[in-house]
Amino acid sequence: MAGINGSMAHLSDSLFTTAIAVYAVAMVGYTAEYAFGRKGRIAATVPVSARELVGAGGPPSTLDAPPAADPPRSAADRIGRWSFAITVFGALIHASSIVVRATAVDAVPWSNMYEFASVAGLVGVIAFIALLWRLPAIRHLGGVILLPVILLMFLAGTVFYSKAQPLVPALQSYWLAIHVTLVSIAEGALMTSAVLTGLFLVKQRYDRISVEPGFKPGSLAALASRLPDGNVLDKAAYRIVAFAFPLYTVAIICGAIWAEAAWGRYWGWDPKETWAFIVWVIYACYLHARATAGMKGRWAAWVNLAGFGAIIFNFVIVNMVISGLHSYAGLN
Amino acid sequence: MTGALRTAVRPVRMAWRRLTSMRTALILLFLLAVAAVPGSILPQRPLNPTKTSSYIASHGGWGTFLDRIGLFDVFGSVWFAAIYLLLFVSLIGCLIPRIRLHARAMVRKPLPAPRNLNRLPENGRVEVADSAEAYAAIARRTLGRRWRVTRREEPGGTITLSAEKGYSRETGNLIFHIALLSALVLIAVGKLYSYQGSIIVNQGDGFCNTVAQYDSWNPGRFASEGKVSPAPFCIDKLTKFTATYTDTGEASKFAADVTYRPNVHAKEKKTTITVNHPLRLEGDRVYLINHGFAPQVTIRMPDGSIVHDTQSFVPTDATTFLSEGAFKEPGRTGAKQDVGISGIFAPTPENTPSGIASTSPQVKNPVLAIFVYVGDLNQDGLPQSVYSLDTSKMTKIGAVNLSIGQSKKFANGVSVTFDGWVPWASLQVSHDPTQGFLLIAAVAMVVGLLGSLGVRRRRVWLRITPAVDAPDRSPTVVSVGGLARSDSGNFSTEFTALLKRLREASVPTRESVAAGRE
Ligand code: HEM
Numbered sequence: 001m002a003g004i005n006g007s008m009a010h011l012s013d014s015l016f017t018t019a020i021a022v023y024a025v026a027m028v029g030y031t032a033e034y035a036f037g038r039k040g041r042i043a044a045t046v047p048v049s050a051r052e053l054v055g056a057g058g059p060p061s062t063l064d065a066p067p068a069a070d071p072p073r074s075a076a077d078r079i080g081r082w083s084f085a086i087t088v089f090g091a092l093i094h095a096s097s098i099v100v101r102a103t104a105v106d107a108v109p110w111s112n113m114y115e116f117a118s119v120a121g122l123v124g125v126i127a128f129i130a131l132l133w134r135l136p137a138i139r140h141l142g143g144v145i146l147l148p149v150i151l152l153m154f155l156a157g158t159v160f161y162s163k164a165q166p167l168v169p170a171l172q173s174y175w176l177a178i179h180v181t182l183v184s185i186a187e188g189a190l191m192t193s194a195v196l197t198g199l200f201l202v203k204q205r206y207d208r209i210s211v212e213p214g215f216k217p218g219s220l221a222a223l224a225s226r227l228p229d230g231n232v233l234d235k236a237a238y239r240i241v242a243f244a245f246p247l248y249t250v251a252i253i254c255g256a257i258w259a260e261a262a263w264g265r266y267w268g269w270d271p272k273e274t275w276a277f278i279v280w281v282i283y284a285c286y287l288h289a290r291a292t293a294g295m296k297g298r299w300a301a302w303v304n305l306a307g308f309g310a311i312i313f314n315f316v317i318v319n320m321v322i323s324g325l326h327s328y329a330g331l332n
Numbered sequence: 333m334t335g336a337l338r339t340a341v342r343p344v345r346m347a348w349r350r351l352t353s354m355r356t357a358l359i360l361l362f363l364l365a366v367a368a369v370p371g372s373i374l375p376q377r378p379l380n381p382t383k384t385s386s387y388i389a390s391h392g393g394w395g396t397f398l399d400r401i402g403l404f405d406v407f408g409s410v411w412f413a414a415i416y417l418l419l420f421v422s423l424i425g426c427l428i429p430r431i432r433l434h435a436r437a438m439v440r441k442p443l444p445a446p447r448n449l450n451r452l453p454e455n456g457r458v459e460v461a462d463s464a465e466a467y468a469a470i471a472r473r474t475l476g477r478r479w480r481v482t483r484r485e486e487p488g489g490t491i492t493l494s495a496e497k498g499y500s501r502e503t504g505n506l507i508f509h510i511a512l513l514s515a516l517v518l519i520a521v522g523k524l525y526s527y528q529g530s531i532i533v534n535q536g537d538g539f540c541n542t543v544a545q546y547d548s549w550n551p552g553r554f555a556s557e558g559k560v561s562p563a564p565f566c567i568d569k570l571t572k573f574t575a576t577y578t579d580t581g582e583a584s585k586f587a588a589d590v591t592y593r594p595n596v597h598a599k600e601k602k603t604t605i606t607v608n609h610p611l612r613l614e615g616d617r618v619y620l621i622n623h624g625f626a627p628q629v630t631i632r633m634p635d636g637s638i639v640h641d642t643q644s645f646v647p648t649d650a651t652t653f654l655s656e657g658a659f660k661e662p663g664r665t666g667a668k669q670d671v672g673i674s675g676i677f678a679p680t681p682e683n684t685p686s687g688i689a690s691t692s693p694q695v696k697n698p699v700l701a702i703f704v705y706v707g708d709l710n711q712d713g714l715p716q717s718v719y720s721l722d723t724s725k726m727t728k729i730g731a732v733n734l735s736i737g738q739s740k741k742f743a744n745g746v747s748v749t750f751d752g753w754v755p756w757a758s759l760q761v762s763h764d765p766t767q768g769f770l771l772i773a774a775v776a777m778v779v780g781l782l783g784s785l786g787v788r789r790r791r792v793w794l795r796i797t798p799a800v801d802a803p804d805r806s807p808t809v810v811s812v813g814g815l816a817r818s819d820s821g822n823f824s825t826e827f828t829a830l831l832k833r834l835r836e837a838s839v840p841t842r843e844s845v846a847a848g849r850e
Pocket residue numbers: 281284287288290291352353354355357361419422423424426427505509512784785
C-alpha cells in the first residue's frame with residue numbers, strides 16, 4: 001500500500017488556500033461591478049417582452065442574448081470581465097489542488113469532509129461559469145454565488161480539514177470514486193440552483209411589493225432591482241435541478257451498489273443513507289411542484305431551498321453530530 | 333336503485349380522484365421525507381438495539397412513549413408503511429390513466445394547426461417561390477424523420493403541416509414511475525425472502541450455512557417461517573486471515589483466505605474474501621465484516637485434567653483492538669470446580685495506571701491479562717454472553733498478565749498458560765433473491781428520468797398558403813408557429829434554426845430575403 005507523499009499534500013494545501021484568495025478577489029470585483037455597473041440597471045429596465053408573456057412556459061429568450069444595443073464598455077463592465085477571468089483562474093488553481101491531492105494519496109481525493117467540500121465547491125464555481133455562458137446578464141451577481149463557495153471552502157480548510165491519509169479498507173473501491181464524484185457534482189450544482197432560487201424569491205417579493213403605494217426601497221430592493229426577470233432565475237434554477245437530479249439518483253444507486261459490496265446490504269437506513277433519501281424525495285417534490293398548477297413559483301422555490309437545507313444537514317450535522325457507518329469524515 | 337348506488341359510490345370516487353391527484357402525491361412525498369427524519373436522529377432498534385434500550389431507559393416515560401409510537405423503528409413502523417402504501421396506490425392510480433392517454437397520443441396524429449400561428453410563442457414567416465404542393469414536400473423533408481408530421485388540407489389549396497417531437501419525455505416519465513413502482517415491490521418481496529446470518533470463525537475453523545450454526549440470524553418473514561431454506565454451502569475452513577497495516581499504523585487491507593464448497597456435493601474451492609469483495613455464491617453472498625483475536629490457553633483444572641481452549645475476544649476499542657473475552661471450563665457437574673477466566677487481550681500492550689492498554693491493532697508481544705475464578709459457572713440459568721463471566725457463584729483466585737509462553741499457578745491446583753493466539757473473522761451470509769432485479773429497476777429509473785427531464789416536447793405548425801390571384805411566379809406564403817410544452821431547454825434557439833433551414837430549403841423570393849425573420 002502506497003504511503004502519502006507529504007510534499008505533494010503540502011502543495012495541494014497551498015493551492016487550496018490560493019484558490020480561496022483568488023475567489024475572494026473575484027468576489028470583490030463582482031461586487032464592484034454590481035455597485036458601479038449599469039448592466040444590472042439595463043436588465044432591470046428592459047421590459048418583459050410580449051413574447052415572453054405569451055410563452056409563460058417557453059424559454060427565456062430575451063435575456064439569453066446580450067442587450068441589443070451594447071453600450072460602450074464601462075469601467076464596471078471591464079471589472080466584471082476581469083472578475084470572470086479571475087474566477088476561471090481560481091477554478092484552475094482549485095482543480096489543480098484537487099489533482100495534486102489525488103496524486104499525494106494515490107486515490108480519488110474525496111474520502112473525507114474536507115476533500116468532499118473542496119470538490120463540491122469547485123463544481124459550484126464551474127456551474128456558475130457555465131451559467132454565465134448562457135445567462136451573461138447575471139454576471140454582476142457573481143459575488144452572491146461565490147460567497148457560499150468561499151464560505152464552504154473556508155470551513156473545509158479550517159473546521160473540516162484533515163490531513164491526506166490513505167483509504168481505510170472499506171473505502172478502497174472504485175464505486176467510492178464514482179459515488180462520491182457524482183454526489184459532489186450533483187450537490188455542487190444544487191448549491192448553485194439554491195442561490196438562484198433565493199434570488200428568485202427576492203426578486204419575486206420585490207416585484208410584488210415595489211408596485212404597492214408607499215414602497216420604500218431598502219438594500220434588498222437595490223439588489224432586486226438589478227436582478228434579471230424572475231422567470232429567468234426560476235427557469236435557470238429548474239434546469240440545474242433537471243441536470244442534477246438524475247445525477248444524484250445515479251449517485252445514490254452507486255452508493256447502494258458499493259454498500260452491498262462493503263457492508264453486506266444495499267440499503268440499511270444508516271443516517272447518511274436516510275438523509276440522502278430525504279434529499280432525493282424533497283427534490284422529487286420540487287419537480288412535482290413545478291409540474292403542479294398553483295404550486296409553481298414561490299411554493300416550488302421553497303421546496304428547492306428545503307432540499308438544499310437537507311443537503312447541508314446531511315453534510316454538516318450527520319457527519320459531525322450523528323455517527324453511523326459513514327463516519328469516515330476524518331474529524332477524529 | 334342505480335341512483336342510490338351512484339350516491340354511495342360518489343364519495344369513493346371523489347376520494348380516489350383526490351388520492352391520485354398530483355397534489356396528494358406531492359403531499360405524500362413530502363410526508364415521506366419528514367417521516368424519515370426521526371429515523372436518523374433517534375437510535376434505531378434494527379441498527380443498534382443496545383443504544384436504543386439505553387436511550388429508552390434513560391428517558392423514562394418519554395422514551396416509552398416514543399417507543400410505543402414506533403419512533404425507534406421508523407422504517408418498520410405502521411405509519412411509515414401507511415405513507416408509502418398510500419403513495420404506492422396514488423402512483424398506480426395516476427399511472428394507469430397516463431399510460432392510456434400516452435398510448436393514445438402515440439398513435440394519434442399531431443393536432444391540426446391553430447387558426448392564427450402568429451399568436452404562438454414562437455412564430456415566423458417565409459416566402460418561397462415553390463408551389464404550395466412542392467414546398468409542403470420540401471418542408472417535410474427539411475423537418476426530417478425525428479418529427480412526426482401530418483399533412484392536412486384547408487379550403488383554398490392551403491396546406492398545413494403539424495409536426496410534433498419529444499414523445500420520449502412522457503415515455504421516459506412513465507418508465508421512471510413504473511420502474512419506481514417495481515423497485516418498491518422488489519424491495520418488499522426481497523425483505524420477505526431474505527435472510528442474514530453472521531458468525532465468528534477462528535482461523536482454522538469453518539461452518540456450514542445452517543441456522544443453528546450462526547451467532548446471529550436475521551430472517552425475513554418467509555425465511556423465519558421456513559419457506560426459504562438456506563442454501564447448502566459450507567465455508568470449510570478459514571485457512572488464513574491477514575490484516576495489513578501501513579507504516580503509520582493505518583489498516584490498509586483485510587483478507588480472509590477460505591476453502592469452500594458451493595454445495596455439499598461440489599469439490600472444494602479456494603478463494604479470498606476481502607472487505608469490498610464478498611464471495612458470491614448462487615443466491616448467497618459471504619462478507620468479511622470484522623476481525624479480532626482469539627487467545628489460546630492451556631488450563632490445568634482442579635482435578636488435574638488439562639484443557640486447551642481458544643476463545644474469540646471482542647474488540648472493545650475500535651482503534652487499538654484492546655479485546656475482551658472469557659474462558660469457561662466446566663468441571664464435574666455439581667462439584668463447583670468450574671474454572672472461569674475473564675481476560676483482556678492487548679495486541680501491542682502498554683501498562684497504564686488503570687491497567688493494561690493497547691497502543692495499536694497490530695500484534696507485537698501481546699499480553700493476556702486474566703482474572704481467574706473457581707466455583708459454579710452458573711450456565712444452566714439465563715443464556716450468557718460468551719464474552720463475559722457470571723461470577724456470582726465463583727470466587728476469584730488470582731489475576732496476572734501473561735506474555736506468550738508464560739504460565740502461572742493459582743490456588744486449588746489451577747494453572748494457566750498463555751499459548752498464543754489466532755485471528756478470527758466475522759463472516760456474514762446474506763441472501764436476497766431480488767437485489768439483481770432491483771438493480772435493473774434502478775437503471776430503468778435513471779433511463780426514464782433522463783428521458784423525462786432531458787427531452788422537450790415541442791410542436792411546430794406550418795401553414796402553406798398559395799397566393800391566389802397572382803401571376804405564376806408569385807410567392808407562396810408559409811407561416812410557421814412553434815410551442816414547447818415543457819420548460820427545459822431553449823426552444824427559441826431551436827426554432828430560429830429550424831426557421832432558417834426552412835427558408836434555405838427552397839428557392840427564396842427576393843422579398844423574403846429582405847424581410848428576414850418577423
Ligand atoms: C414515489 C413517489 C414519486 C416519485 C419519487 C416521483 C418522481 C418524479 C420525478 C423525478 C418526475 C420528473 C419531473 C419532471 O419531469 O419534471 C416526476 C414527474 C411526474 N410525476 Fe412523479 N413521482 C412519484 C409519485 C408520483 C405520483 C403518486 C404521481 C401521481 C399522482 C406522479 C405524477 C407525476 C407526473 C404527472 C409527472 C410529470 C410532470 C411533468 O412532466 O412535468 N408522481 N415524478
